[in-house]
Each structure stands twice: as structure tokens, then as C-alpha cells.
Amino acid sequence: QKAQIGVTGLAVMGANLARNFARHGYTVALHNRSVGKTDALLDAHGDEGTFIRTETLQELVDALETPRRILVMVKAGAPVDAVIEQLVPLLEKDDIIIDGGNSYFQDTRRRERELAEQGLDFVGIGVSGGEEGALLGPSIMPGGPRKSYDSLGPLLEDIAAKAEDGTPCCAWIDTDGAGHFVKMVHNGIEYADMQVIGEAHELLRSVAGLEPAEQADVFEQWNRTELASYLIEITAHVLRQVDARTDQPLIDVIVDAAGQKGTGRWTVQEALELGSPVTAIAESVFARALSSAEPEMRLEAQRVLPAGIGGTTEDVVHDPEFVEDVRKALYASKLVSYAQGLDMLTMAGREYGWDLDLATIAGLWREGCIIRAQLLEVIMEAYQGDKQPLNLLFAPEFVTAVEEALPSWRRVVARAVERGIPAPVFATTLNYYDSLRRPRLNAALTQGLRDFFGAHTYRRVDDAEGIYHTLWSGDRSEVVS
Ligand code: 6PG
Numbered sequence: 001q002k003a004q005i006g007v008t009g010l011a012v013m014g015a016n017l018a019r020n021f022a023r024h025g026y027t028v029a030l031h032n033r034s035v036g037k038t039d040a041l042l043d044a045h046g047d048e049g050t051f052i053r054t055e056t057l058q059e060l061v062d063a064l065e066t067p068r069r070i071l072v073m074v075k076a077g078a079p080v081d082a083v084i085e086q087l088v089p090l091l092e093k094d095d096i097i098i099d100g101g102n103s104y105f106q107d108t109r110r111r112e113r114e115l116a117e118q119g120l121d122f123v124g125i126g127v128s129g130g131e132e133g134a135l136l137g138p139s140i141m142p143g144g145p146r147k148s149y150d151s152l153g154p155l156l157e158d159i160a161a162k163a164e165d166g167t168p169c170c171a172w173i174d175t176d177g178a179g180h181f182v183k184m185v186h187n188g189i190e191y192a193d194m195q196v197i198g199e200a201h202e203l204l205r206s207v208a209g210l211e212p213a214e215q216a217d218v219f220e221q222w223n224r225t226e227l228a229s230y231l232i233e234i235t236a237h238v239l240r241q242v243d244a245r246t247d248q249p250l251i252d253v254i255v256d257a258a259g260q261k262g263t264g265r266w267t268v269q270e271a272l273e274l275g276s277p278v279t280a281i282a283e284s285v286f287a288r289a290l291s292s293a294e295p296e297m298r299l300e301a302q303r304v305l306p307a308g309i310g311g312t313t314e315d316v317v318h319d320p321e322f323v324e325d326v327r328k329a330l331y332a333s334k335l336v337s338y339a340q341g342l343d344m345l346t347m348a349g350r351e352y353g354w355d356l357d358l359a360t361i362a363g364l365w366r367e368g369c370i371i372r373a374q375l376l377e378v379i380m381e382a383y384q385g386d387k388q389p390l391n392l393l394f395a396p397e398f399v400t401a402v403e404e405a406l407p408s409w410r411r412v413v414a415r416a417v418e419r420g421i422p423a424p425v426f427a428t429t430l431n432y433y434d435s436l437r438r439p440r441l442n443a444a445l446t447q448g449l450r451d452f453f454g455a456h457t458y459r460r461v462d463d464a465e466g467i468y469h470t471l472w473s474g475d476r477s478e479v480v481s
Pocket of ligand 1: 102127128129130187190259260261262263264369370
């Protein structure tokens with residue numbers, strides 16, 4: 001009997017995806033560089049389905065029905081290229097190599113191009129949902145050639161999470177790196193979601209005086225509102241956890257220096273290239289950097305930098321109105337962050353020639369992935385039908401939702417600023433919102449200054465065509481450039 005799918009790289013994500021395929025009735029050929037991991041998987045879970053044990057890539061290739069589907073689950077970067085290099089000579093035309101890691105989308109584009117020259121399909125798939133998702137049903141974002149999806153799609157859709165209406169959280173995104181690109185932006189949004197939850201947590205503590213366990217109750221309650229989401233749910237768990245060693249809330253003994261593996265940073269780097277203002281994601285990446293990059297500087301700052309707080313504001317200890325303000329601010333900020341992320345996808349679609357369907361993408365983030373949330377159902381609906389909003393915030397239900405949240409949102413940002421409590425995502429999303437709706441931006445002065453020192457020219461409000469320059473160092477008359 002031949003296997004329908006092969007998995008090479010049996011660390012936890014690879015192992016759990018392999019088990020997920022097997023549990024769905026597929027015969028799965030297993031391979032790992034060191035056979036120990038393969039045997040460990042078979043010892044512990046071999047009875048979950050039909051597995052074929054292989055020791056070499058040649059054996060893996062031989063164990064598979066054709067066209068072959070080989071899922072590579074190794075560390076992103078050079079290890080993926082190394083596995084591809086070893087596999088290629090063993091494969092035949094139309095075989096599919098699938099990369100399920102968090103690979104950089106430009107690598108995926110390159111790999112698809114190179115493998116296409118050899119008659120092989122290369123499919124980069126974004127997989128979200130952590131270890132548990134991989135086993136029980138992740139959200140899957142496949143790119144790669146369309147034809148490969150005919151052979152691969154049904155398997156992926158089988159093992160993917162299902163939305164409430166039964167739709168699999170897996171759909172072909174577009175060619176080459178589109179799947180990994182969408183996964184990258186998913187992770188950027190994940191960063192912003194987590195950062196703004198952290199800001200809410202800080203304000204609930206420092207302004208409203210709520211201890212972590214009390215906050216856990218608040219987040220549990222929020223999880224029954226329009227904020228309902230996996231990250232809000234697990235925030236309650238993390239805040240409720242008591243450290244066995246000290247009896248303190250665990251959150252108070254975790255070092256406040258955030259790590260990152262790179263997908264958030266890539267999102268921002270790529271946003272800069274595209275000129276896409278994903279300010280919530282950028283602030284979130286920088287917040288992690290500020291927390292961890294230079295610990296000595298943070299220590300020194302605590303000693304030397306004054307707070308300059310005028311004493312005008314008081315704490316609002318246990319004030320339910322303030323707690324509700326924070327909840328509304330969190331919702332509005334989150335909407336802006338999603339609006340920014342989705343807009344980035346639109347810009348990328350234009351740049352890379354992908355037809356990215358935002359309704360589909362929001363739809364497959366509804367379940368399985370880390371940012372799964374009730375909100376994504378509403379976002380999906382906003383993009384269904386012919387009248388696509390130019391920006392998520394323009395969808396009528398979100399115009400109303402933000403309007404309703406605005407007074408709270410402004411109060412929360414003002415309070416944070418007055419009290420010297422950092423709330424970069426609450427603030428930057430409000431700034432984005434206000435910038436977007438403002439009839440005139442200070443960019444006019446930027447243009448004036450650029451023209452002054454560098455003759456960079458400007459356009460006039462009363463002339464759509466002309467390019468102008470003022471003779472700043474001459475008689476200051478205006479010339480058509
Ligand atoms: C997911 C997660 C997953 C991983 C992130 C964490 O969607 O399942 O995003 O891919 O946990 O890469 O990223 P950082 O280590 O950068 O926070």
C-alpha cells in the first residue's frame with residue numbers, strides 16, 4: 001500500500017500534522033533526519049492510523065503514490081533549501097513539495113520558480129494554530145500553482161479546522177508565495193492583537209487597580225462580547241495562573257522581555273517596501289524590541305528619566321466605567337489593526353499580481369489559527385458581495401461600531417498619556433483613524449519643506465496636473481516644474 005502523503009521533519013508541528021492526516025484516514029509516510037523521532041512518534045501514536053516508517057528520503061519517495069505529495073516541516077530558511085536539494089533528484093514531474101513552515105514569502109516565490117523549471121510543483125502553505133491546531137485542525141493558507149491544489153487541496157481541507165458553518169479553514173490563496181504572505185500578515189496581526197491586549201492589561205492594573213486574577217474575570221467576561229476570541233480566552237488563563245514557587249500571579253514572575261521569531265518583523269519590513277501603513281503591527285514589533293533589546297538602557301531610564309505627571313489624574317480603582325472604556329478601546333483598536341493588515345494584503349496583491357480575496361482570507365482565519373475570533377465572521381461578511389469596502393473601517397457595521405467606541409477610545413488614550421503608561425497600539429490606531437478621516441494632513445508642510453531645501457516640487461490643490469516649485473532662494477515666485 002502506498003501513502004497519500006509523506007511528511008519529513010517530525011518535530012512537534014510535523015509530527016502533529018502527520019497524525020492529523022492519519023487520523024483522517026490517510027496513509028502517511030514518515031521521515032525524519034534522525035530516525036529516533038520517527039520511532040518515537042510511531043511508539044506513542046502509531047495506533048492512530050496507518051503510517052509507513054522510512055529511514056531515507058529515497059524510501060520516503062518510494063512509499064508514496066504518484067504524483068507524490070511531500071510535506072516538508074523543517075526550520076524555515078536554509079534547512080528548507082537543503083531538503084529540497086536532496087529531494088529533487090528523487091522526484092518525477094508533477095510531484096509536489098509542500099513547505100508548511102513559517103517561510104519568508106520571497107523564498108517561497110523563488111523556490112516555486114526554481115522547481116517549476118524542473119517540472120515540480122512547490123507549494124508554500126501557511127499553517128496556523130500552534131501545536132494543538134496542527135493536530136486537531138489548523139487554519140491553512142496554501143499558495144503555489146493552482147493545479148497543485150486539485151491534488152493537494154482535498155487533503156488539506158480534510159485536516160483543517162472547520163468554521164461553524166462547516167467550511168474548512170483552508171482555501172487556495174494564489175500562486176507562489178501568496179499563502180506564506182497571508183500567513184506572515186496573520187502573524188503581524190497576531191502581534192498587534194497581543195500587544196493591545198497587553199496594553200489593556202496594563203491599564204486595568206495601573207489605572208483601575210485590578211489584580212491579575214480580577215482581570216482574568218474581566219477578560220472572561222469580555223470573551224462573551226464582540227471581543228470573543230482565542231487570544232482573549234487564553235489571556236484569562238494566563239492571568240489567573242498562580243506561580244507554584246512564589247504563590248504570586250505567574251504574570252508577575254515572567255520576565256517582561258518579549259521574544260520574536262521574525263514573522264512580525266517581516267510583515268513590517270514588507271509593509272515599508274509596499275508603503276503600507278500597518279502602524280499597529282509596527283508598534284507591536286517595536287514594543288517587543290523595546291522590551292528586550294537593551295535591558296541596561298531600561299534600567300538606567302528608570303533611574304534618570306522623570307515622569308512629568310502633573311498630578312491631575314487619579315486612579316479609577318475598580319471603576320466599571322473605565323473597564324468598559326478599555327474594552328471598547330480594545331475593540332476599536334483591533335478593528336483598525338485588521339483594517340491595516342487587510343489593506344496591506346490588497347497592496348501586496350497589486351504588487352505581486354495576486355488576486356487576494358479578503359472574504360476568503362477572513363473566512364479561513366475564523367477557526368484554527370491564533371487570531372481566530374468571532375469578529376472574523378463579521379469581517380468576512382463585510383467583504384462578501386459586489387460592494388467591497390475600500391477599507392474595512394468603511395463597512396457600515398464597523399463605522400457604527402467605531403463611532404460607538406470613540407469616546408471611550410479617546411478617554412483611554414488620554415488617560416494613558418496623562419498617567420505615563422505606554423499604550424502604543426491604542427494610540428497609533430487612533431492616530432491612523434484620525435489621520436484617515438482628516439480633510440487636510442500636515443503632509444502639505446512636509447511638501448513645502450521638501451521643496452524649500454531640495455526643490456522636490458509639490459502639486460497644487462487647484463491644479464490636478466501641474467508640478468510646481470517655488471524659487472525659495474530667488475524671488476520666491478512659483479514656477480511650473
Ligand atoms: C501560529 C503562530 C505560530 C508561531 C509564531 C510565533 O499562527 O500558529 O503564529 O506560527 O507561534 O511564529 O511567533 P513569534 O515567536 O515571532 O512570536
